[in-house]
Amino acid sequence: MNPSAWPAPAAAVANTLLVNPTIASRASARFPLALLNLAAALDRNGASRIIDGNLDRGFIDTALDALAQTRFDALGISVMGGPQVAPAIALSRAVRERFPQLPIVWGGYFPTLYPDTALNADYVDYAIRGQGERTLPELIAALRGEGPPPAQIQGLSWKLDGAPVHNPDRDFSSDDAPPLLPYAKLGDPRRYLAPTFLGRRTAVHQAALGCRFRCTFCGVAAMFGGATALPAAQRLARELGYLKHGLGADSVQFFDHNFFDREADMIPLLEVMARLELPWWCYARADALLNLSPATWTLVRKSRLRMAYIGAESPNGAMLKEIRKGTRPDQTLEVAELCRRHGVIPELSFMVAPPHDTEAATEQTFEFIREIKRINPQSEIIVYIYTPLPEASRHRKDRGKRAAAPLLDLRGEPVVFPDTPEQWTQQRWVDYACHADAPWLSDDLRRRIRDFVTVLRCRYPTVQDLRSPRWAKRGLSAMAAWRYRLRRYDRPWELDLADRLVRLRRPQASGL
Template sequence: MSDRPRTLLINPTVTSRHSARFPLALLHLAAGLDVKGSCKIVDCNVDRDMPGAVRAAFDGDRFDAVGLGVMGGPQVATAIQASRLVRELDPRVPIVWGSYFPTLYPDTALAAPYVDYAVRGQGDVALPELVQALHQGRHDRIAQIEGLSWKSREGIVHNRARKIVRSDPTGLLPYHLLGDPRKYLAHTYLGRRTVAHQASIGCRFRCTFCGVAAMFGGATALPDAMRLRRDLNYLKYDLGADSVQYFDHNFFDREQDMVPLLEVMAEMALPWWCFARADALLNLSESTWKLVRKSRLRMAYIGAESASPAMLREIRKGTRPDQTLAVAELCRRHGVIPEMSFMVAPPVNTEEETEHTFEFVRELKRINPHSEVVIYIYTPLPDSSRNERDRERHPSAPLLDADGHPMVFPATPEVWTEKRWVDYACHTDAPWLTDRLRRRIRDFETVLRCRFPTVQDMRSPRWVKRTLSAAATWRYHARRYDGPWELNLANRIVRLRMPQVSGL
């Protein structure tokens, strides 16, 4: 047996090759694993032959554990496929699932015979501790690993939750484990060589519907300016990146903490995209906005969520509809495109709330026509998946389907791969929607998307987008959304980009 543990990390397929970005979570895990061991990464978003890539990883190699990062939605199916293949290749190797799916549904993940361990929340420390214990045969240590769920003879055991901390590697992330990192640079609205990066983790807000709140429990951690400068220097000068897509869960946290980071970004002058909150942007001082402009922020994804003050209070969003409208105007003045996401069709007052949101979107477009609008179906987490403290303090109402029956969430990963549950996880459908309302939402999205094509669409010619916009104008102005057959026909030919499907 080698003195150093060996781990295989797999990123199951979840997106197209064109949309593949750095598997940042696996790179952070690899940095932790490499301190006392070594690892190999298989990114199936790039290696499109997933079975072949996994088989090749095992060829002449042995592992103490195999870890898979598993989001909800379509990645569950490919994670199952990869896990079954690993079990076939080496029945003895322990299989560990991490990321959002096992954090939200640890019992469901461990109900599968091909999952031995589930890491809840941050895995940067938990996974190396587990791999070290497995390598040394110290199974007595497993019960002490915080944030770990596992199978004992008596049943599933959930160890104590782990406190979220920032565990920065001493150097750069191990990008070399991905082969040539330049293959992850993408042509986007921001630039011809856009790179993915994450500076901070977590979010101090505790929205009841949000997987980030469930995973991090209100914790957040920012990097120091020196680390960000080092990372951006590598991405810009070594890899040749000309723009950055930041995957921070909430980029603008407290202004005083952000200023040193914005100063570094202003030096680098790389056009960028990020997640943000309306209230945080509204509270920035003029001097900080000057830094934001200098740093070349191009687009901010803002969770507007609802046009209803009551619903925003219910989901503990912490913002108001008037702030959504105000930040749209503020972004217009500063040359930033606000990409606003809305959740329609909540379980209560479903149709009324949806129509109210449609009208609110129109007002938003009147204030700032360049605002991007992304519409999702409101599909809240089951109460059991929310952070334990939030669950106790703010219990949710039971979820009912269209017939008034209590919703029963899947008990196995396989059931989560059924279309209705993939749609639920991706916020594209919910059991309480009627067919009529589904069509209404779909038709409104079609008219809106054609009337205001997204600037993120780099594929469709400009004349095509102008033509579709003109064709949709009368429907939009007359509020005649139902049955836009001519726009649907045009979309089959042109296939305008949908940010909620493909992202930046």
């Protein structure tokens, strides 16, 4: 049979091919948690297969071979903004050319934030906004003629005569968690355990989902609209127990959007972590950590929390209010000291170069970072460019609220965001999605930020760097000391040259 002769008669059981296009190196590959959760949902009434482009560099050929050999009802592609858009396009085009009738579904952050843009591509038939654990199975059933039509599926965007149609949003759900993720679909899941500063075999996991805060720049807020849910302690114990005893993990990195929530809800989870004794890393908020009681901090220490990633964002209180962060600059300083006392490394992220008062705000942030380093030299610092979401990408609950001034480029012209996936693959927009550049940055300020970051990371090499030898990191720190002390950041040519040899790890680009 010609494999491109679609549609063929539906198979007895619904079957979906799920693909995670390449976005990281093999060494940085971690469990594709989104697809594992989707597969668990699909397998309740059907079947699925996962192809992970982070390990399989020939994932497009693998997908084409799979489609030629097995009947699938649809192809589901997980798409993050930034570097994952280009391989998602390449896969979609290849499948559309060879199997023109096969429905192609994009899900994840990119189609959630930019559904019109995703559907402007002729190789995307459906876009799932927000959570997909219910939406995708309902869509597969509809494609098989076994359920309500796509027009009645919440959280789904589709096309009518070539024009995008957006069904009502699906309400947040926290009750779809499977008993255990189907790790066996990844082949040998131990391939995803990696050496990090936490341990020799670090696994990744997501326990809590969503975040109750609604920061205007945040994709999590845009996707979940302030909803959040923590897991039951029994479920967390079961899942982490499997990672530790079933796969041999000796540490865990939580991909939770905000692990620390209300203290009373956190205590049972911390008790689980304390029993398992798995060193761990997570996202957290300064105010949440500051509000923990001394007894809970004792439990945090027993749980072996090693590092908490905290979005400090800015030393400017007015800006923090404008972006609805909900924290204050003094809390950032307090949490740096609090973490020092409890043996937790705070990994503090900052957004420099806002579109208004750009240079002054950036210099203020540099000085604030120096103050943090004075309080707690072990603090890890991540510097990003502030790249806010377009108004249309914000959650429906937040659109039109606290509308910011229009974004203007260097020429004073309004910033026009891409309206096709191909445009988002241009390097300037990949950099925007990755918080690495913005249209309102001048060359001088761009270089100033780069030079400051170079001096800072050479003066204080990250503890996450396991590859660079200690003597090299000590040497770089000594070389950078005078520049850091005298604030001579400009053109650190000697540090750039030395770093080409040492190649310090950059956590903002590579993560753990």
